[in-house]
Structure formats: C-alpha cells, structure tokens
Amino acid sequence: MSLSYIFKRLLGMVPLLLGVSLILFGVLHLAPGGPLDVYADNPSVTQEALDQMKRAFGLDQPLPVQYFRWVTAFFQGEWGYSIRTSQPVMEEVLARIPATLMLSGSAFFLALLVALPLGILSATRRYTGVDYFITLMSFLGISMPVFWLALMLQLLFAVQWRVLPSAGMQTIGDGSLPDLLRHLVLPVFILAFASVAGWSRYMRSSMVEILSQDYIRTARAKGVSARRVTYSHAFRNALIPVVTVVALDSAAILSGAVITETIFAWPGLGRLFIDSMNGRDYPVLMALLMVGSFALVLSNLIADLAYSLIDPRIRYD
Amino acid sequence: MGNQKQETNSARQKRMVLGFSAAVLLSGMGMAQQRGGSLTVGLSYDIDTLNVYSTGFLGDVQATVAEGLVAPNEKAEYVPVLATRVPTIQNGGIKVAADNKSMVVTYQLRPGVKWSDGKPFTSADVKFTWETVKDPKFIAESKDGTEDITSITTPNDLTVVVNYKRVAPDFKSTLFTFGILPKHTLEGKDLNTDTYNQMPLGTGPFKVTQYVKGQFVVLDRNPFYWRKDKAGVQLPYLDKMIFKIIPDSNTLVTQLKSGEIQMATSVPYAQIPQLSAQAGLKVIKNPVLSWQHLDFNLKGPAALRDINVRKAVAYGLDKATISKALGGYPIPIDTVVVPVFSYSSKTVPKYPYDPAKAKQLLEAAGYKAGSDGIRAKNGQRLSFNIMAQAGRSTDEDAQQVMIAQMKTIGIELKPDNKAGVALRDARYKGGYELYYGGWITSADPSYGVFYSTKGVNNGQGYSNPKIDALLATADSTLDPTVRNKALRDFQTLLMQDLPSIAVTSNPSMIVTTDKLGGFVSNPTNMTNFVNTSGWYLKK
Numbered sequence: 001m002s003l004s005y006i007f008k009r010l011l012g013m014v015p016l017l018l019g020v021s022l023i024l025f026g027v028l029h030l031a032p033g034g035p036l037d038v039y040a041d042n043p044s045v046t047q048e049a050l051d052q053m054k055r056a057f058g059l060d061q062p063l064p065v066q067y068f069r070w071v072t073a074f075f076q077g078e079w080g081y082s083i084r085t086s087q088p089v090m091e092e093v094l095a096r097i098p099a100t101l102m103l104s105g106s107a108f109f110l111a112l113l114v115a116l117p118l119g120i121l122s123a124t125r126r127y128t129g130v131d132y133f134i135t136l137m138s139f140l141g142i143s144m145p146v147f148w149l150a151l152m153l154q155l156l157f158a159v160q161w162r163v164l165p166s167a168g169m170q171t172i173g174d175g176s177l178p179d180l181l182r183h184l185v186l187p188v189f190i191l192a193f194a195s196v197a198g199w200s201r202y203m204r205s206s207m208v209e210i211l212s213q214d215y216i217r218t219a220r221a222k223g224v225s226a227r228r229v230t231y232s233h234a235f236r237n238a239l240i241p242v243v244t245v246v247a248l249d250s251a252a253i254l255s256g257a258v259i260t261e262t263i264f265a266w267p268g269l270g271r272l273f274i275d276s277m278n279g280r281d282y283p284v285l286m287a288l289l290m291v292g293s294f295a296l297v298l299s300n301l302i303a304d305l306a307y308s309l310i311d312p313r314i315r316y317d
Numbered sequence: 318m319g320n321q322k323q324e325t326n327s328a329r330q331k332r333m334v335l336g337f338s339a340a341v342l343l344s345g346m347g348m349a350q351q352r353g354g355s356l357t358v359g360l361s362y363d364i365d366t367l368n369v370y371s372t373g374f375l376g377d378v379q380a381t382v383a384e385g386l387v388a389p390n391e392k393a394e395y396v397p398v399l400a401t402r403v404p405t406i407q408n409g410g411i412k413v414a415a416d417n418k419s420m421v422v423t424y425q426l427r428p429g430v431k432w433s434d435g436k437p438f439t440s441a442d443v444k445f446t447w448e449t450v451k452d453p454k455f456i457a458e459s460k461d462g463t464e465d466i467t468s469i470t471t472p473n474d475l476t477v478v479v480n481y482k483r484v485a486p487d488f489k490s491t492l493f494t495f496g497i498l499p500k501h502t503l504e505g506k507d508l509n510t511d512t513y514n515q516m517p518l519g520t521g522p523f524k525v526t527q528y529v530k531g532q533f534v535v536l537d538r539n540p541f542y543w544r545k546d547k548a549g550v551q552l553p554y555l556d557k558m559i560f561k562i563i564p565d566s567n568t569l570v571t572q573l574k575s576g577e578i579q580m581a582t583s584v585p586y587a588q589i590p591q592l593s594a595q596a597g598l599k600v601i602k603n604p605v606l607s608w609q610h611l612d613f614n615l616k617g618p619a620a621l622r623d624i625n626v627r628k629a630v631a632y633g634l635d636k637a638t639i640s641k642a643l644g645g646y647p648i649p650i651d652t653v654v655v656p657v658f659s660y661s662s663k664t665v666p667k668y669p670y671d672p673a674k675a676k677q678l679l680e681a682a683g684y685k686a687g688s689d690g691i692r693a694k695n696g697q698r699l700s701f702n703i704m705a706q707a708g709r710s711t712d713e714d715a716q717q718v719m720i721a722q723m724k725t726i727g728i729e730l731k732p733d734n735k736a737g738v739a740l741r742d743a744r745y746k747g748g749y750e751l752y753y754g755g756w757i758t759s760a761d762p763s764y765g766v767f768y769s770t771k772g773v774n775n776g777q778g779y780s781n782p783k784i785d786a787l788l789a790t791a792d793s794t795l796d797p798t799v800r801n802k803a804l805r806d807f808q809t810l811l812m813q814d815l816p817s818i819a820v821t822s823n824p825s826m827i828v829t830t831d832k833l834g835g836f837v838s839n840p841t842n843m844t845n846f847v848n849t850s851g852w853y854l855k856k
C-alpha cells in the first residue's frame with residue numbers, strides 16, 4: 001500500500017461520482033412532479049409568475065443543459081439555492097451534518113465496540129447457554145421494527161420513569177454537553193441495537209469458520225493458550241468479512257438515519273432528505289445524494305485499505 | 318383577545334369570560350396572576366421559512382408574529398386587528414363604482430401600534446406589503462388578491478386607500494390578513510433570501526428570538542404589543558412561546574404525555590382516546606373549514622361520465638360508517654359548503670346510504686354482475702383506481718372502508734396512493750380515476766377554483782356553464798343576499814351533476830394542557846395561533 005495508490009483511487013472516484021450524478025439526476029427528474037407543483041393549487045400564482053420562477057431556477061432549460069450547468073457548478077463548490085427554503089444548499093446541508101454525524105457516528109462506534117466481543121464470545125462458547133442467549137438477542141434485534149422499539153423505549157423512559165427526554169437534540173435554553181448526551185441515549189441505542197445484532201452474527205460465523213481451520217488445531221496442539229489462539233490467530237483472520245460489512249454500513253453515518261431521525265425529532269440529513277423529496281427540491285436532493293454516494297465510495301476505499309492492514313498478504317500497488 | 322367573542326354563550330366562551338373576570342379580580346390585587354409562563358407547542362412539520370407569504374404550510378408560528386389589518390375569528394368572521402374596523406359598504410369603508418366594475422376600500426389604521434423593534438407602524442408599511450408581494454421577482458406561495466389592486470394611496474399615516482379593478486368580495490383574504498411587512502427593515506432588500514425568512518419582524522404579540530433549523534423556534538413577548546386586556550394589563554400574558562418540530566405523530570403524543578410539550582394541533586384521531594384519558598390534558602374539537610370529497614375524473618374511464626354510476630357510488634357510500642372507522646369524529650355532509658358557513662344549503666339533492674338503490678341504478682343502466690361479483694357493461698368492468706394521499710392515515714383508512722362498501726354494490730376500487738408533489742401533479746392534471754381527499758379554504762372561499770370550467774383545481778374536467786355563471790356572480794358581488802343565493806343554487810346544481818361526492822367534514826383535534834386558559838380555536842387557514850395574546854397559563 002502506498003500513498004500513490006490512495007491518490008490513484010481518489011482520482012478514480014471522480015469519473016465514478018460523475019456517472020453516479022448523471023444517473024441520480026435522471027432518476028430524480030423522471031419522478032412525477034417538479035418543485036413548482038406546490039404552486040399548482042394556487043390560482044393567484046399566474047402562468048407568467050411560474051415561467052419567471054422556472055427561469056430563475058433554470059428549470060426552463062432542456063435537461064442535458066440543466067445537468068451540465070449543475071454538474072460544473074457542483075464540482076466547483078457552488079451548490080445553488082434550495083427551492084423550498086431559498087437558503088444556500090451548502091448551508092442547509094452543513095447545518096444538518098453535525099447532528100447526523102453525532103447520532104450515526106456514536107451509534108456506529110458503540111455498535112462496533114459491542115458487536116465484535118459479542119460475536120467472539122458467541123463463537124468461542126458455541127452451543128452453550130451464552131451462545132444461545134446472544135443468538136436470541138441478535139435475532140430479536142434484527143427482526144424488531146425500529147419504530148416499535150423506539151416507541152416502547154420512549155414510553156418507558158420518558159413517560160413512565162421520566163428519566164430521559166423522549167425526542168429532540170437539546171432542552172431549549174440548555175445546550176450543555178450532559179443535556180446533549182441525555183438526548184442521545186435513546187436514538188443511539190436504537191440505531192446501535194440493530195447494527196450490533198447484524199454485525200455480531202457476521203463476527204460469530206466468521207470466527208466459527210476460522211476456529212475450525214487446521215492451523216488453529218496446530219496452534220492448540222503446540223500448547224498455545226486458548227486466549228492467544230482466539231485473539232492472535234483467529235480474530236485477525238476472521239475480521240476480513242466483517243470489515244466488508246461494517247465498512248459498507250459506515251457509509252450510513254453520512255447519509256442519515258431517516259426513520260430514527262424522524263421518530264426522535266433529530267435534525268439530521270435523513271429528515272432533510274424526506275422534506276426535500278416531498279417538495280422535489282432538486283438542488284438539495286442532488287447535494288444529499290452526492291454526499292451519500294461519496295460516503296459510500298469512500299467507505300469502500302477504507303475497507304480495501306483495512307484489508308491490507310489486517311492481512312499483510314493483501315497488497316495494492 | 319378580542320372583545321367580540323363574549324356575546325355568545327357556548328361553554329368555551331363562558332370559560333373565557335370567567336378567565337377574563339378572574340384577570341380583572343387578580344389585577345385588582347396587584348399583578349395579574351396569569352401573566353408569565355412559557356407554552357411549548359409541538360409542530361408536526363418541519364418549517365421551510367418563517368415568511369408567511371412564501372411558506373408551503375399554513376403558518377402557525379408566523380401567526381404569532383405577523384398581524385394583518387383584519388383576521389377571521391373562531392366563527393370565520395372577519396374582525397379588525399391593525400385596522401380599527403372591517404370595511405363594509407354600510408360603514409362607508411367600501412365604495413363601489415357606478416358601473417359596478419371597480420371599488421375602493423379604505424382602512425383606518427389603529428394609532429400607536431409599534432413593530433417589535435419599537436418603530437411605528439404606518440400606512441406606508443401596508444402599501445409596501447402590496448408592492449413587495451406583487452413584485453414578480455418575489456417567489457411566493459400566496460399572492461392572492463395582489464393582481465386585483467391597481468393602486469394604493471396613503472393620504473396620512475393612518476389611512477390606506479386601496480383601489481380595485483374589480484368588485485372583489487374576497488378582498489380581505491391573504492394580503493390584508495396574512496400579515497403586514499415592515500418597510501423600514503425590508504425596503505431595497507431581496508425578500509427571497511433576506512434574513513426576514515428566519516427572523517420575521519411583526520407587530521404581533523410575540524417576536525422570534527431564536528430559530529434553530531429542524532429543531533425549534535423560541536418566541537418572546539413583544540414588549541411593544543398594542544393590545545391590553547380589560548384591566549389595562551398589557552398583553553400577551555405569556556412570556557414565551559416555543560414551537561418544537563416533531564415530525565412523527567407517535568412522538569408528538571409521547572411528548573404530550575411526558576409533559577415535554579403542552580399543546581399540539583391536528584392530533585391524529587387514533588391517538589385521541591388515550592390522550593383524553595390522560596390527567597392534565599384536555600381535548601378540543603375544532604370544526605375546520607375543510608371537507609372530504611370523492612372526485613370522479615370525467616376525462617377518465619367512460620363509465621364515470623355515466624351519471625347513474627356516480628349516483629350509485631353516492632348511494633353505496635355509508636358516510637356514518639366511514640366516520641365510525643375514524644373514531645366517530647368526522648361529520649357526514651351532503652354538500653361541498655361546510656356547515657360553518659351560513660350559505661351551506663340544506664336543500665341540495667341528497668344521496669342517503671341505500672345499497673339496494675345503488676344496485677338497482679346500476680342494473681337499470683345495464684351494468685350486470687360478472688362471475689367475480691364486479692359489474693360490467695359491453696365488456697367494460699366497473700373497476701377503477703382510487704387515489705388518496707399516501708401517508709395520511711385518516712384518508713387511507715376512509716379509503717379502505719369505501720373500497721369495501723363499493724365491492725358490495727359491484728364496483729371494484731383499487732388503491733393507487735401518491736404523496737407530495739406526485740399527488741399534486743396527478744390532482745392538478747387529472748392523473749387519477751377516482752380521488753379521495755380534502756380541501757381547506759379561507760373564511761371567504763371562492764368555489765370557482767374547484768368547480769368552474771377553468772378552475773385551477775378542477776383537474777377532473779368538470780364543466781357546466783350554469784355553474785360557471787353562478788360562481789362568477791358569487792365571486793363578483795358584495796351583496797350577501799345575492800352571493801348567498803348564487804352559492805345555494807350552485808350547490809343544488811353541483812349535487813345534481815355529482816362530479817364530486819361530499820363525504821365528511823373532518824374536525825381537527827387540538828390537545829392542550831388543562832392549565833391553558835383564554836384559548837379559542839380557529840377554523841380558518843389563519844391557524845389556531847391567529848390571536849395568542851390572550852392565552853395564559855394557570856398556576
């Protein structure tokens with residue numbers, strides 16, 4: 001692995017993202033309706049006014065021209081104005097990024113911290129009570145609808161016991177860190193719970209497979225301690241498939257958790273996306289989708305780099 | 318709080334009168350007890366902009382900040398706000414030209430009113446508002462009425478003379494109701510991008526002190542507010558109002574239960590029973606100016622142009638069952654003009670639930686039941702798509718009931734629900750076969766936009782020259798008897814033609830803390846927050 005490799009990969013992203021942007025632009029414009037349809041019900045918005053708005057937003061141009069204009073501006077950092085709120089798109093998106101990063105980022109690291117040990121525990125204690133219990137909890141976590149669990153936890157913690165706020169990001173008039181952390185508890189738990197459930201299953205099956213390999217038996221025969229066998233010999237090799245899954249999921253840190261953000265009134269990118277989608281706010285939608293695509297491409301690169309860190313036999317030149 | 322509300326004797330108003338006398342008593346003992354406190358309201362949508370003219374929503378927050386010259390009250394009647402009286406022909410405020418082609422409306426403004434920054438409010442602000450909203454460069458959702466005005470003159474600081482190029486009975490809605498814009502901060506600015514959109518300045522009881530996007534708006538008392546209560550205490554009573562954005566309706570209910578919010582409007586019917594059982598909360602039913610309707614696309618399948626099919630659908634609909642499925646809150650109606658209005662006609666042709674008659678009508682018109690129970694004529698099955706707003710649970714539930722009811726008379730309906738812009742697009746251009754949805758109007762609605770041949774909301778292709786003429790009359794007269802007669806005749810004719818079945822009028826459910834006093838609901842598009850100055854929290 002070398003710096004020039006990373007540079008090459010980053011360079012390769014540009015045509016990829018360009019292609020992605022073309023498809024996204026096409027799909028968005030294929031969806032019925034347009035941003036000016038919100039005025040359709042309104043008799044006092046005259047045809048001239050509509051035409052003028054079309055011109056102002058550049059919607060009167062043929063689609064290829066619109067795309068070309070958008071793409072050249074976008075890659076120069078000029079993201080345009082939101083049609084719904086008249087605010088600069090960059091501002092709208094940047095305003096929502098910290099909230100989403102905080103929520104999805106904390107949930108991501110929490111899930112990672114819990115899922116890996118759980119998976120290992122489950123694999124090393126295969127077919128014991130511990131394994132069955134963890135398996136049961138994982139299936140619960142995978143199959144339980146997020147909105148239902150969220151509702152139950154809100155009722156329990158906010159209505160019954162009144163120990164945690166049910167939603168929002170801060171108590172109004174109190175922006176302190178402890179206050180923020182209290183608001184984070186429930187949504188982070190909900191988001192992390194589903195990830196833990198999935199990831200720990202991957203970790204478990206990958207570990208189980210490695211633990212049955214010949215070289216593990218050899219190590220054990222040589223008298224290596226069970227601990228060393230698990231953590232030095234098996235764990236590292238078992239990580240590769242887990243990294244693939246986790247890295248792909250990590251892209252979600254930047255694309256926002258639509259359901260969780262809506263239930264917990266969390267002002268993140270996921271909610272901005274839904275509102276913009278309902279209003280066909282093309283400039284904001286394109287920006288959000290591009291940020292999400294970029295995160296996905298980037299997480300792929302990170303996964304590839306992580307492979308070579310974990311397994312020195314994997315090399316890129 | 319307006320004085321005009323105290324003559325009537327409903328329970329709610331009695332409570333209000335009590336509240337007022339308590340205020341008088343308490344202010345006699347020094348500071349009125351109900352002054353102070355902070356009310357947190359849950360908003361079920363994410364605010365796009367706080368500019369009342371460009372928002373795509375009704376403007377709950379905006380109503381606490383911006384004030385118009387007049388505003389509709391709880392009975393949808395206009396009362397003066399920044400004007401000292403509502404102009405009428407009788408009081409000389411309206412003068413119609415001899416040829417009946419134009420009119421002049423004169424407003425006398427309330428003296429001593431100040432913007433929340435302390436600057437005086439004058440007639441120049443009113444003229445500026447018209448010029449700004451009318452400007453084609455300003456992109457706005459609500460420009461109603463701006464094109465009808467030829468000019469505005471301001472003989473002095475407190476007089477506004479508005480010249481209309483037609484006789485416009487709806488002159489009060491939008492422009493002079495929504496809110497006056499401050500000339501001294503907005504002159505020469507681009508209102509599309511100005512900070513006014515986040516921090517509006519108004520003459521209303523509250524002013525925005527903090528707006529955090531996607532989260533909340535904090536409003537503090539406007540220290541210069543002009544209204545005083547009977548004891549001379551300066552309003553508003555509340556120190557603060559906070560609007561919290563909570564898009565999920567379950568979370569909204571949870572927050573009401575946990576006390577994190579003390580008020581929510583438009584709470585889903587399904588949630589009402591559990592909230593009314595909750596101590597500390599009270600439920601208020603608000604008869605809004607909206608009606609649910611089932612529209613036939615007359616440009617669609619040929620069978621829908623057959624009046625017998627439309628009548629059969631009407632006889633086959635059990636409105637009482639639909640209401641019951643929604644908790645019993647919706648009120649079944651027979652005409653598109655909601656019962657709140659005095660000109661809602663009781664003598665329209667009615668179609669009471671009668672499935673036998675529905676079947677008989679279809680049978681007589683040649684639609685015979687096939688092996689699957691669905692009727693057909695000349696190979697054309699009575700099978701249609703029915704569109705409703707996806708995600709709007711009350712409409713989707715009602716739609717399911719209708720589908721079941723139509724099946725029993727041999728008509729198959731298949732749900733084809735759409736959301737957001739896709740729904741608007743279909744509704745506007747007639748991209749549906751049947752459409753079930755709701756319309757909400759202002760306090761002086763124009764029905765021409767829905768049912769006249771060229772009506773913008775007439776996506777169903779309905780056209781009847783007699784209806785066009787009646788609606789044109791209603792929309793161009795200031796004489797209430799002429800207008801009411803035209804509107805009553807219109808309803809009779811419309812219900813004969815039956816392009817649309819009036820199903821129910823769905824009240825909106827408001828839940829507040831039982832400590833909130835002085836609250837009066839408002840059925841119009843000016844929202845329940847149109848006059849918050851008299852609200853107070855009991856200690």
